[in-house]
Amino acid sequence: MTVDKSGHRVQQMFGAIAPHYDRMNHLLSLNVDRYWRWRTVRIVAPQGSAPILDVCTGTGDLALAFARRTRGAVPIVAADFCPEMLEFGREKSCRAGYAQAVTFREADTQALPFERNTFQIVSVAFGLRNVSDTDQGLREMVRVCQVGGRVAILEFSMPQRQPLRAIYGWYFRHVLPPVGQFLARNNHAAYHYLPQSVGEFPQGEEWVRRMAAAGMADVRHYPLSGGVATLYVGVKM
């Protein structure tokens, strides 16, 4: 059975878990998600003063990682179509002292309200998998990226080596859904949806080919933490 990724359903689901999202994220990943974002902003290091866009930003953790990396000197747009997630992001950004540097914007990744060739980096973390038409989301990310700029996609993946592969599969199927459901105040949909949507998302070389087909050159992928997550980076031609 394929996952129901209709925009309205996804929006509602993230709206419902927004108050618990950050806590659950860090707990269920044993805080490793922070390290993955930290690595991302180092592998995809900002250059110069052109703006950066983070789509499907949720509560803005990757946008804030870029803000820390650039010490607030580069304008960053953090876009998502779920207003509840954005609100938590805005508060967090103010507390961190980046209210000026990071602008939170309500926008659908499939129809971004930005001019073509605007951003030096267009990033997404654990988000493109949720977009109803993933390829359309990817095309939009490429469209608004500057020629020579980079598109960076951080996503869960399946480790290739045993025993990590077996342990991860078990954790994802049997531990994460019930624990997530309990922590998200019984929101059944969100944490059963997660392993399903990850299972359906293309990985490794297959995703590299999709990025190349969307107009990117020199596409590389960096497995993180034994392949539990992968960072894909391409340069817009």
Ligand SMILES: C[S@@+](CC[C@H](N)C(=O)[O-])C[C@H]1O[C@@H](n2cnc3c(N)ncnc32)[C@H](O)[C@@H]1O
């Ligand atoms: C799993 S969260 C990831 C949030 C954040 N990037 C992170 O690393 O924690 C996925 C986010 O994608 C957003 N999203 C899903 N489909 C979207 C779309 N079509 N346009 C904009 N945002 C979307 C959801 O609202 C949600 O905030």
